[in-house]
Amino acid sequence: MRAVRWGLGSAALVAVPWIVAATLPGQQRYVLHVLIFTALYGALALSYDLVVGHVGSLSLAHPAFFGLGAYTAALLATEGRWPFAAALPAGVAVAALVALAVGVPMFRLTEHSFAMGTLGFAIVTQVVATNWVDFTHGPLCVTGIPKPQVGVLRIATLPAFYWMGLVVLALVALLYRGLTTFRLGRAFHAVRDNETLAAAASIDPLRYRMLAFVIGGGVAGGVGALYVSYVGVLCPGELTVSLSVNLLVMIFLGGVGSLRGVLVGAAAFTALPEILRMAPTWRMVIYGLLLLVIVIRAPDGLEGLIRRGSPLGRRASGAR
Amino acid sequence: MSDLVEQLVHGLTLGSLYAMVATGLALMFGVVRLINFAHGEFYMLGGYAFWYAYAELGLPYPVAGLAAVAGMAAFGLAYERGVIRAILTRTWHVQLIATLATSITLTNLAILVFGTQPKEVPTRLSAAILDVGGVRMAWQRLLVLVAAVAIFAGLEWFVAHAKLGKAMRAMSQNREACAVVGVDVQQVALATFGISAGLAAAAAALVSPLFNIFPDVGALLTLKAFAAVIVGGFGYVRGAIAAAFLIGIAESLAAGYVSYAYKDAIAFVVMVAVLLVRPQGLFGRRIGI
């Protein structure tokens, strides 16, 4: 029965471009664009939630990894003429390697200092991206990033990007699932919830923190590479601290530490303002207030509210 | 040579600014154990309040400055009651995210109300140039340094001698004991916020004649002030002040002699370097402010 529901749901998702064309003629380009962004943000948010939600490290370095992957892929594709099939993994690799290099010293710090240290790293990355004009083009931006081409498969139309986004999101979700369940998931959660006890259970907190940080960073880099292949242009404004705020809103809004919650949060964050047609400044005011209210009243986000509402959920949430 | 001295003077100006802002942050962390990511917005709003009082209402400079300080102190109290009370007992993750959210909200509200064009607030002293043996600087810079030193001295006296100040120091050392002994913990927390916000506004009134006011000014300032607080040893006010001057001078020298473009990164490079080499800060883990 469940397989049938899964099958129908997947078929519906794949058929979206045609459904939209049929139901909202003239709006197809816009709707697909929003959906593509939603998929990319969803994947990015999941990669961030690995670090924040599952291993409990409040890292503010994620925009830097997104940017590193984006710039690596963009520069390799434009100036190095690398094909997409090579530029994408290169983006992932660079981001992951930098995460490894940065993580080792950072994780020696205590909590507050870790957050500030990662923030400092993100800011330095942003300043370098903006000012190293010879290499990154700075505010002049990297332009003319080619559309992805893998062999005969060329992804150039909006429906094609939509399906690519869907595949990427599905793969990231699968990875997320695999990492956060069974023994590995228990180890992550042990480190998050009681590091002292985790060590007594033979779990090396540093090893698991680094694992989540490097994988999360690598995936963020991959999303960055995909993002630039879709948008075609890369400016240093893409890796500001605001992206950290956006990601925090996404995962806290929907439900930190939960696959469904983070996806809901990412969708709400990306799609809602488009639907409401809000001006960017008002949007940020609303996000700020929303994040404030959520983190004070419902730190588990929507997912927590849902779980607390249902009878099953009430038992699971236990004594708080 | 005069070039170097001018860079140093600029560094002292920056240092004074960072020190005043960092002191407020260190006080909040030391006394109330709070990470306040919206602190830079106290400066930003204080700057706008000063601009309004001085440029729009035409009040004399000292009056406008004091009005801004008073206004922001009141805002600090309201902020404590409204937002901070709700997050005081929560984990620092919640505090960080909540105050970050507040920062975003305030910054964007400022854009909506005041627009993105920076406000210039020149005063007589910022226009008048003092010439000391070939070294030229605006009189305002001297005022900034003198005022900052006076403020820090005043704060020292306050924490050592005034009832409220002594309560603040006591709370920073052992909060539970204070509650037992009958110190009104809520009141002290409120006062700490009022003072921190007032300090930020004083900094704005002193420094905005030299550097302009714009909605985003708070963000980078908060981060640099945090860098100073961390380098100085979380919650140790004197350490934060020393670190802030260190960062200000380093930034000015780097801007002049290394690269103007990367100057904003200096504070964080210093912070990350200190964190890696001496994670407890330059002056070690002190108890109390």
Next chain:
Amino acid sequence: MALFETRGLTKRFLGVTAVDAVDLTVEAGELVSLIGPNGSGKTTLFNCVTGYLAPDAGRVTFCGRDVTGLAAHRIARLGIGRTFQLVSVFPRLSAIENLLTFLQQHQEESLVGRLVRAPRVRRLEAAAVERARSLLDSVGLGGRAESLAGTLSYGQRKLLAFAAALMPDPELLLLDEPAAAVNPTMIEQMKAQIRALHRQGKTVVLVEHNMDVVMDISERVVVLDHGQKIAEGPPDVVRRDPKVVEAYFGR
């Protein structure tokens, strides 16, 4: 060869010597109690030998192997289990999941194997669940296996922590104040559990303030005062030692 030994173990904090050149020897299968007035260094010693604090001087050997200064997770992996003074569980996991978390090193699952739920992985997980259930039953928490650890009472959480420490079948078990802050019935249960462990041949060292428990179940008692070992021997002998009396009651 003694199972576990410290030689000259020393730990200082800001001018205070919390553990002062302590020599401690524990043979396999012994049940030893570590006692002493508050602040005598008992828990600090535990933290030094289990990797939570780095000793300033001295050596710790386990099964003949030098384990001085190893990180906590490495020491746990070598077969030293412990409980904590302030009872420590994973509140957001169920009781049985708490126990399963302690079985890290015995489950070598590859990422691919786990995702595909290969038969070997299934068997290992099933065996682990089986062991966890029986341990929970033996401490009387069988009925609460699925309950979130955060919803259990203090005494139940103590039993859970105890069962969890046993999960990886450690050679040496260090219990930090197992009888503290629990009601008399629970204390009896704890005593029974510890005696059962002893009968099974496990080596147990406990830190304890409750003299009844200490005198009742220990084979040997070691007394610390101001970080130094001042006496050791069978319970009856130690309780009458004038140095011990003086440490507890003053001159």
